[in-house]
Amino acid sequence: MKYKILKCGLFVTLTVFCLGCVSGCSTNKKESKANAKQEVVQDIKASDAGMLVEGTFRPSDAVIESKEKYEYPFIGLSVELPKTLMSKMDKKEIAMLQDEGELENRSAISYAILHWNVMTESQKNAEVAKMGDGYSNWVNSLQRVGTLGVYHSNVIKKIDTLTGCTKHKEIGKSKDGKYYYYLSINPKADKKLTDEVLKIKVKISDMAPYEKTSAFSQLNKRKSIKNIGKFNVKDVHGKGYTEDIFKDSELTMVNVFATWCTACIKEILDLEKLNKEMTKRKVKVVGVVTDTLNNSSEDKEAINKAKVISERTGATYPFLIPDSKYFNGRLDGIQAYPQTFFVDKNGNIVGQTYEGSHGLKEWRKIVESELQRIKEKR
Known part of the structure; x- marks a missing residue:
């Protein structure tokens, strides 16, 4: 069983979801810290990652x-x-x-x-x-x-x-x-x-075609959004990023999560490994931390939590703060975390959307499938 967290009002509702999820709640560092951060990745167990979600x-x-x-x-x-x-x-x-x-x-x-x-x-x-x-x-x-x-x-x-x-x-x-x-x-x-x-x-009535999302979700209006659009944002450490972040990769895996989502935090350990493994394939991971933006204003508490999560999990990929347009509306209406989708080097949203956390082996298969999908369309 793995876990997915569904948003419900101001709080979160956990739901048993046999995807393995609720089954239910989705930075670049200096080279001098690389060895220390590698030790952190090895020392933190997935079962301990949730300790970062306090309160x-x-x-x-x-x-x-x-x-x-x-x-x-x-x-x-x-x-x-x-x-x-x-x-x-x-x-x-x-x-x-x-x-x-x-x-x-x-x-x-x-x-x-x-x-x-x-x-x-x-x-x-x-x-x-x-x-x-x-x-x-x-x-x-x-x-x-x-x-x-x-x-x-x-x-x-x-x-x-x-x-x-x-x-x-x-x-x-x-x-x-x-x-x-x-x-x-x-x-x-x-x-x-x-x-x-x-x-x-x-x-x-007739059941809508299953989209591997929560059974209680509404139909995905985000499907009409084909491109991530232009943006100018910062990560939780203050480094700036634009849509050019996608240009040097064949495929970018965008992992959308929140600091209060235990399943999301546990997954970061495997996403970091995946990010390093897939460098030669020109595939990378980018995180987007949704609760760092609150009513178009930055949430300092959530940003600080995201910094701690980044450091404690050893994540070397960026944790972005959304812009006020929520990346051309792609993040609007997300009901479950983590959620992951893929973007090509031109900023086009490609492939399937994946809700819920997954293990390293599963993500490897998913990435290979999405790469093959791009290859077949050429």
Whole structure:
């Protein structure tokens, strides 16, 4: 399992995502420091990298906000909540959360679940560490009321375990017969609450083609953006960069991440190795730290954290601060971190977008695939 972190309001929501991710939260140094930095890379374990994400947050502030209608094109669901359930969500008596998984080969969604849970006063006010299993423990402590989900036929037998419920009502299935939709309730929960879940109105439509992103994402409007555009930015150490950063490489891997994203930080260790390995192939890595820019102003705290991450992980590739246009709009609307895409030497956005963290072996295969894609188009 690897991890992906989904943005939700002001905080982050972790979701089990069998890509290996949430499965859920994506500088040049002087030569005199090269040896010391190599030692840092060797000494820091991936399991320790998350120590760089400090502090706590309140999980109740990361729940899904109430609204009359939700649209989820990748699972073919339109959802309308009853007013009583929305009211309880607004009062933070009920927490609405999501969970999802992929098939092992990442070819399709395995399951995607919306779930509603009773939240006590102490759970509402609880704070947990951004690192570790505090958040997942908090979720597991909530009493499940009910769920609405879509399940691949391969996982139907596991529906009790996946939902935390034992009573299930089939409400539809996909045209190809591969997916089944269920409303489920926990009989041990308050009947008034489970009745509210059963009042949820659902409209099922054709599922949008899977883009290896979160099942709860919206359709990718960024696909229309073909070029990264012109820009003039600095990295977290103050060095300036323009779109010319791409000119000397056949392919540049742009890794978009945030300083609070544990999975992102762990991945940097492998990205640094990849960056060094691929130099001869004219492939390089560039990091973009999204939370270093806040409402068009630089966030000094995030920049300082990014500096520490760069130094502690031994990253020699730049960590860029986005410009106010978010690189021609390419960074707009990103819902999950880390996210990685590729740019050719002319600034054209090429190949696929990859959400979630990956290991070194996986990245090697992905880079080879993207290089081959460029070669075939010539």
